[in-house]
Amino acid sequence: MPKIKLDAIDRRILAALQQDGRLTNVQLADKVGLSPSPCLRRVRFLEDAGVIGGYHASLDRRELGLGLTVFVEVKVQRHDDESATAFREAVKARREIISCHLVSGQSDFLLQVVLPDLSAYETFLLDVLLKLPGVSDIRSNFAIQTVKAEGGLPLDHLPETALSLKSPMD
Known part of the structure; x- marks a missing residue:
């Protein structure tokens, strides 16, 4: 289990950023159902906690x-x-x-x-x-053929109602 507990909104943020790390904060907030300020606080918390280790471009080999x-x-x-x-x-x-x-x-x-x-x-x-x-x-x-590469991490194993060690969110 992760060192910090993530709630459903945190998981939606992580899933959205894995899909597109170039989303603006406003786009991300809209996608996960938050206003921009609380969304940015959550992203900063996830970065500071080490859950989000960075952002990168996916290059075609x-x-x-x-x-x-x-x-x-x-x-x-x-x-x-x-x-x-x-x-x-x-x-x-x-x-x-x-x-x-x-x-x-x-x-x-x-x-x-x-x-x-x-x-x-x-x-x-x-x-x-x-x-x-x-x-x-x-x-x-x-490798003869790449069927799947660099997929996002699965997040389904994270509990639905994790509340401890949360950031000052909403």
């Missing part, structure tokens, strides 16, 4: 020449703090790696990598991935 998405399973040799920190810092420094997850199973990490093409991936694999600190094994899975 193919239009930008990034036609290859690779899911890379990485196994590391050691799991000590120093090795883990070195690996994480090296991954964070690479713009081609758009997500990295510590996972259970046969691999230790799952990376999502975007590149122009297979040739670029070959170079990235040989010059970068295989040289990441502590890497012992790499398995590459190539």
Whole structure:
């Protein structure tokens, strides 16, 4: 559960902003059934509480020449703090790696990598991935087709009548 309790209006605000982060406050207020001032207070509270971590533009990878998405399973040799920190810092420094997850199973990490093409991936694999600190094994899975990407977070699990730790709203 979230650290703060969100009511139905908060959830509507979050859903609307996930759908269109460029809504003006007036448009958002209209969409969620509030007047602009209380709507802005709620948005500011959600931002300050860390529920809204930021706003960004959704870019079309193919239009930008990034036609290859690779899911890379990485196994590391050691799991000590120093090795883990070195690996994480090296991954964070690479713009081609758009997500990295510590996972259970046969691999230790799952990376999502975007590149122009297979040739670029070959170079990235040989010059970068295989040289990441502590890497012992790499398995590459190539996306053939993207069925769904960057969907908004599901909010249906949040309670309907959550009232504690609310902002000074309406």
